[in-house]
Amino acid sequence: MERDLSRMTSPEADEAVRESRTVVLPIGSIEQHGPHLPNGTDTMAAELIARELAKRMDAVYAPFSPYGVTPIHAGHPGTVTLRRETFEALLTDVCSELIAAGADTVVLVNWHEGNIASMNAVATDLQDRHDVVFVAAHACYTAQRIYRDVGGELTHGGGIETLAVLAHDPDCVKVDRAGEPTRPEGAVELDRMRRGSEVYGFVTDVSELAEEGWFGNPTWATPDRAESFVDDVAAEVLTLVQSVIAAHRG
């Protein structure tokens, strides 16, 4: 059953939050994704997975801002970035309200790397101050792991992101405008560098990765693969989220 905070009435929301005590928020970004994908790619992907996860957890789906922290794409038409302070204040306020309403578990389903530092700051701060468990799920990385063996790559505007939009709405994908699949020299290495867990560096402008602002192979995404995208990714995210909750609560 879907329990979307924005679609429920006040008494329904009261009952749903008290009963489930778990809320799921999508965290994305509005930013350029090349000539073939919509600016809202990350938000669309986060919302798809978060909605499905909420259903599977019998949790309340709480909409969040479509905007994220994305100075890396600043200056490209279509990009709208929030300042970190704005994003953190917004996330703090929304989560605090949900906690006050009765939530004791907050799951953040994210599809944009630029949000991670701010998400972590807000989650640890609120968990420290309230009797609540926060879980951060970076569904983009889960998708990367799932599709790696069949040639799927998580690059900005590449195969996996195209797949997510295809699953959301095929009319939003314009692969014919992408031209040939691109793979700028060093881009894969830079992605690996910035996504490291032991030692990592930073990319502050997308042009360091790719002059065109995107790279990868959008044609990897097929309608066939898109059909099971939400199921595949949400199932895997669910397993991981449950293991985090179990680590806290046994």
Ligand SMILES: [Zn+2]
């Ligand atoms: Zn993206």
